[in-house]
């Protein structure tokens with residue numbers, strides 16, 4: 001037996017549909033309340049991310065002009081996304097000329113079917129994977145396991161999450177919420193290792209465990225960070241070397257990527273790769289940045305016999321059709337916006353209930369999975385703009401959260417909210433009525449605090465009302481001006 | 484529109500959706516300084532234009548060497564500068580003896596082969612590997628303590644080593660063994676990633692190697708409490724020997 005079969009039900013069953021009727025929102029509110037109350041875990045996350053900000057700042061300082069470099073990265077992605085109609089066929093032709101095979105998938109089900117067929121055709125028993133968020137998006141592991149294939153995540157963080165039976169907590173740092181003693185206990189239970197509190201020893205346990213698996217796996221599945229139209233190469237960024245092994249040792253290499261990953265020229269990488277590393281982890285360049293052009297060539301001593309790429313739409317074209325928010329497809333998934341987000345730090349990654357967490361997840365999920373069911377994520381923002389300021393490709397993230405709110409209000413207006421606004425407009429337009437309402441409010445505020453009427457109850461459950469002032473602002477203003 | 488038409492291929496459906504979506508133009512991003520792209524043109528900002536904004540790679544060979552050595556040190560790679568190949572061979576001999584290497588992997592290359600002349604352990608050449616059967620070749624490589632390879636270029640800007648599957652021992656040699664030793668000459672140092680990419684494209688015009696990999700320091704992970712650990716899956720040690 002070569003694989004730690006992840007325990008049954010480890011990943012949520014393939015669920016491309018969200019149930020509807022506000023389930024996602026209720027779950028969000030419940031989980032947010034729990035996570036926000038978990039002080040120790042929040043402190044742990046904050047400390048981990050403080051280290052991130054220090055290294056990132058040091059790395060940004062090495063740029064001779066970081067802001068202009070951001071412009072260049074932003075323009076490279078803008079150009080690509082706005083010429084996808086030309087670049088996708090160009091990429092396909094070049095990739096095919098390199099000996100690879102492109103498969104197009106309209107949605108998650110189609111993508112799963114394609115991968116399952118490829119794995120089946122390869123006569124595979126074991127599959128090794130390196131980090132691939134699109135595979136999380138299409139719930140690939142559950143589908144492979146359901147057909148009896150042993151699947152192992154090779155990225156350390158993903159491996160830990162697989163053993164824990166959880167999806168990634170953060171799409172760049174999958175297990176950043178897990179303490180080392182929890183990892184030690186997990187490895188003891190699943191791999192029979194001795195308990196240790198040394199991160200290095202823990203890493204070596206996983207390394208030793210994985211070594212045989214690379215050699216024995218028949219199929220390696222990876223993601224892709226960039227698809228280069230000019231040369232038909234795919235670019236994979238990683239730190240551990242697990243993607244190098246996954247794409248290097250098995251007989252068949254399958255990569256899965258969203259259609260928005262295409263860039264025009266290989267030269268764009270000279271800007272995009274350093275930006276991704278700097279914003280993502282504060283490194284000058286991630287440890288391995290690898291370009292693959294098809295399977296092993298004649299004259300090369302190793303490498304896979306086949307290389308496949310699954311190009312996934314899964315409603316990215318819906319987002320593409322929204323010209324106002326199209327730039328959300330520029331995202332290079334560096335995770336910077338999560339790392340600086342006050343909401344992410346407080347509610348944690350799982351609360352979002354989405355494949356892509358944090359600010360960018362809140363922007364794109366309503367497009368990928370429906371505005372009606374996911375608009376509540378647009379409200380999970382203080383609109384502080386820290387995300388937009390951190391984004392290496394200048395996506396206007398926090399404004400898009402506002403756009404989503406506006407769109408939701410347009411398409412499915414909340415009657416109660418509308419009525420409330422109308423009443424307010426009526427009162428505010430009549431100074432005498434406004435003064436009267438103010439006086440009533442000041443008088444009844446202490447009572448409202450004590451009685452907690454249903455309208456205010458939820459709001460009051462986590463907040464305090466200020467004491468009521470004795471006089472209105474307007475009368476104070478008049479008195480002071482008089483004096 | 485046509486999503487329900489099973490006759491239509493996924494490719495055509497997706498491309499049709501893309502074309503339809505792009506019919507409405509998107510506003511340009513809010514840029515700080517850069518000029519707007521020329522109307523209709525695809526190519527806007529060549530890497531050349533971005534060069535003065537990215538981290539410095541050095542303008543002279545001396546500067547490039549200094550920046551490279553500095554960056555490699557920060558990445559926790561070990562750098563040795565030697566005058567010639569004989570000195571490099573002595574160095575490899577000493578390291579192999581000191582570390583008690585049992586077996587080193589190598590590939591056929593004018594810089595690599597001379598290093599193995601007197602090496603005090605077994606050697607495993609990867610070049611004929613495909614002939615030995617894939618599984619056996621993987622096992623043999625896995626059993627090596629170190630892999631010795633040449634490189635396509637060294638990049639001072641980022642401290643990276645560019646290897647390819649065509650000239651640096653395939654895909655496995657630089658990542659399977661616990662130690663990766665790179666042998667390079669000083670004139671292989673280029674300033675930037677763009678320079679390195681341009682160089683390999685000139686060198687392999689018409690047939691790009693199936694793999695090009697920028698290696699930036701020894702393999703690492705921060706997945707456990709964001710604490711840096713070297714040697715996650717790839718080599719724990721990266722040794723760069725620069726000749727000349």
Ligand code: SF4
Nearest residue numbers: 331332334335337391
């Ligand atoms: S939106 Fe920007 S900051 Fe957030 S992950 Fe994407 S590229 Fe990074």
